[in-house]
Amino acid sequence: MAELRYPDRIYRLQQTLRRRKLDAMLVTQPHNRRYLSGYRAADHGIQETAGVLLIPAAGQPLLLTDSRFHLQAGEEAPGFRIELYPRGLKNRLQQLLPRLHVHRLGFESDYMLHATALKLQAMADRISLTLVPITGLVERMREIKSEEEIKAIRKSVQRNEQVFQLVYNTIEPGMTEQEVALALELTMRELGAEAPSFETIVAFGENAAKPHAVPTDRVLRTGDLVLVDMGLVLEGYCSDMTRTFVAGKPDRTFRERLRVVRRAQLAGMEAIRAGVTCREVDRAARQVIARAGYGEAFGHALGHGVGLAVHEEPRLSSRSKKKLRPGMVVTVEPGIYLPGWGGIRLENMVVVREDGCENLNQDTTFLDI
Amino acid sequence: MAELRYPDRIYRLQQTLRRRKLDAMLVTQPHNRRYLSGYRAADHGIQETAGVLLIPAAGQPLLLTDSRFHLQAGEEAPGFRIELYPRGLKNRLQQLLPRLHVHRLGFESDYMLHATALKLQAMADRISLTLVPITGLVERMREIKSEEEIKAIRKSVQRNEQVFQLVYNTIEPGMTEQEVALALELTMRELGAEAPSFETIVAFGENAAKPHAVPTDRVLRTGDLVLVDMGLVLEGYCSDMTRTFVAGKPDRTFRERLRVVRRAQLAGMEAIRAGVTCREVDRAARQVIARAGYGEAFGHALGHGVGLAVHEEPRLSSRSKKKLRPGMVVTVEPGIYLPGWGGIRLENMVVVREDGCENLNQDTTFLDI
Structure with a gap:
C-alpha cells in the first residue's frame, strides 16, 4: 500500500497537467513535495530548499536536489530519478527542460519568491520556455x-x-x-x-x-x-x-x-x-x-x-x-x-x-x- | 545603547533609500524586521506574517500588523507607529501610501511570494505607484x-x-x-x-x-x-x-x-x-x-x-x-x-x-x- 500511494498521486497530477496543456510542473512547496514523493527533508525557510520536484506530464518524475541530500532523496523517493544541481537549480533546469521537451512549465506561484521567479523567467527566455503560475493545485489534492x-x-x-x-x-x-x-x-x-x-x-x-x-x-x-x-x-x-x-x-x-x-x-x-x-x-x-x-x-x-x-x-x-x-x-x-x-x-x-x-x-x- | 541601535539602523537605511530615489521600503523578511525595529514576533512561514515594516525615506517608520499582535508590537518597537490592517495589508497600504506621498516603493523581492507580488502590483496600478524590487539591502547591513x-x-x-x-x-x-x-x-x-x-x-x-x-x-x-x-x-x-x-x-x-x-x-x-x-x-x-x-x-x-x-x-x-x-x-x-x-x-x-x-x-x- 505504501508503495502505491506516490505513483497514484503522481498519476493523478499528470492527468491534470495534460488537461491544462502543461508539459511539466515544478513543485517547490515542502508539504506538496513530501505528499507527491515521500521525500521528507525539511527546508530551512523558503530561501533554502532541500530540493524541488519536476513532474513531467508523462513519464518518470524527477527530484532535483544537492549533494547534501543525495542519499536521503534516493532512499525516501525511490520512484523518482534523482538529479543533482551542483551549479544551481536554474542551470540544471536549463539543461534538463529542452531534453524533456518541456515548452510550458507550471510553477507554484504561492511558493516561489518574486526574486526567484525573476531569475527563472530570465532562464526561460533563453530557452523559449513559457512559465505558467499555478496556485493551489497540489493543495486541492491534499484536501x-x-x-x-x-x-x-x-x-x-x-x-x-x-x-x-x-x-x-x-x-x-x-x-x-x-x-x-x-x-x-x-x-x-x-x-x-x-x-x-x-x-x-x-x-x-x-x-x-x-x-x-x-x-x-x-x-x-x-x-x-x-x-x-x-x-x-x-x-x-x-x-x-x-x-x-x-x-x-x-x-x-x-x-x-x-x-x-x-x-x-x-x-x-x-x-x-x-x-x-x-x-x-x-x-x-x-x-x-x-x-x-x-x-x-x-x-x-x-x-x-x-x-x-x-x-x-x-x-x-x-x-x-x-x-x-x-x-x-x-x-x-x-x-x-x-x-x-x-x-x-x-x-x-x-x-x-x-x-x-x-x-x-x-x-x-x-x-x- | 540598546535604545540607540534601532534609530541608528533606520537612519542608515533611510539614507540608502534616498540615494536610490525610493520614497519608502516595505520590509517583510522577519529577521530584517527584527533587526530594524526590535519587534520579535515569529512568522508561521512566509504565508502567515506577523507584520511588515513600512520605512519612509524620512520621518517615523511604521509597523503594520493585525490585532493579535497589537500589544506586542507597541511594547517591542516603541519607535514605530503601529498601524493595524483589519481588512488586509494591501487594503491598508492603498490608503496609507498616497497619504505618505509614496510614489516609488521598494519591496523585498527575495522575501515576497510571486503570487503576493502579483496582487501588490494590481494594487499599485490602482494608485499609480511604482514598485521596485530590492534584494539583499538589509541583509548587507546585517553582515x-x-x-x-x-x-x-x-x-x-x-x-x-x-x-x-x-x-x-x-x-x-x-x-x-x-x-x-x-x-x-x-x-x-x-x-x-x-x-x-x-x-x-x-x-x-x-x-x-x-x-x-x-x-x-x-x-x-x-x-x-x-x-x-x-x-x-x-x-x-x-x-x-x-x-x-x-x-x-x-x-x-x-x-x-x-x-x-x-x-x-x-x-x-x-x-x-x-x-x-x-x-x-x-x-x-x-x-x-x-x-x-x-x-x-x-x-x-x-x-x-x-x-x-x-x-x-x-x-x-x-x-x-x-x-x-x-x-x-x-x-x-x-x-x-x-x-x-x-x-x-x-x-x-x-x-x-x-x-x-x-x-x-x-x-x-x-x-x-
Missing part, C-alpha cells in the same frame, strides 16, 4: 485524505491527547503559562512526536482573551481558567486540539459560557457531511453563540483543514462556498473571547464522511461540565 | 555585526557549548540518534535557549556520510563515530557548532581523517582577515582536503554567516568573490563524507577582524586527537 492518511492523522490525534492528559494531571497553582507549555512540548518529544505542529498556546485567566496568546510568566491561581491549544507532528501528520478548564472549581459564569461553546461545537459537527458548504457549517455553530448573546466575542472562522500542514484547506469560514467532500479532515473550534475576563475555545478534529462526520478526538474530559 | 551583537553571539556560542558538554557526558552505547538529539534540544530549553537554531543533527557511523542527516533510531555501538551539529537561539542570536568523535577508542583511519579535517579548518581560519575574498578562504581549506586525497568527499561550501539567522551572508563558497570585512561572523566547517563509512565535520564560529579572526568557540575537546 481529500486517503484512509491510510486518516489512520496517520488519528494516530497523531491520539498521541496529542495522551500528552495533554499526562501534563494536565501535573498542572497546579503556582506554575506559569511558559512552564506548562514547555512541559507539553517536552512530553510531545518524549512520546515520539517529530515536533509540535505549531507553537503551543497556554493562557491563564484574562490572557485567554487573545485567540493567539503567547505563553507568558503569568502564574496560575486557584479559580483561573486555563486554555490549552496544542498539536504535534507524527510521521508527518499534524494534530490540533484545544481544551479550556478551570484550576479548581469552575464558577457559574464559566460553566454557562463553556456550555455555549460546547453546544456551538456540537452544532458545527452535526452540520458536517459531504455536500454541505463550509459557510453553512460555520453558520450552524455561529448561530448558537450569537443566540446566547456572544456573537461579537467569536471573531475567527470555525475551523480549518489539517494534514501534512496544520493549517490547510478547506477553511470553515463564513465566506467559503466550498463544498465538503468525504475524506476532508477539519477542526471544529468555536470560541468566546472577552477582554478582561478571558476566553473559552474547544477544538476537535473530524473526518468528513458521506452522511456525517467522524470525531477523531476521544478526550471528553471537561466537555460535559 | 557587519556591532560589538553589541558580537557579544550576544558569543553568549549564544558559549551556551551552545555548555549544552554540548552536558549531553556529551551522558552519551553511551545503546542510545539512539534521536535520543541524543532530543537530550540536546531539551537541555537547550533548560538552559534558557529560545529554540534550536536549526534541527539538531546527530549521526552515528555510516549515517554521518549525509551532511544533513536527520536523526534516526540507529543505536550507538562501541567504536561508532558520532557527528553532532547543533545550535541554539539566545536573545535572538544564533550559534552553530559541529563536533565529530568516537564512542570508545578511535581507530587509525578515523584519527587520520579527523586530522585532515582539523588541518583544513585551521588553514581556513588562518586565511581569514579583512580584505580577503570568501573563495580564497574556501580554497585554503579545500586544498588541504584535496591534497590528502579527499577532494571529492567535501561537497559543500566551507562556511556561512551567522547572526539573527543561522544561515546568512557572507557564504565562504568557491564561487564568492565577496571580500571579508571586520565584524562579519562566519562558520568554518570543512568535512569529509564517505558513503558506507561515515563522515567527519568540524565547525567553529569566528569573527572577522582587521588582521585575522577571533575564534568564538572555546571547546577544543576531540580536536587534537
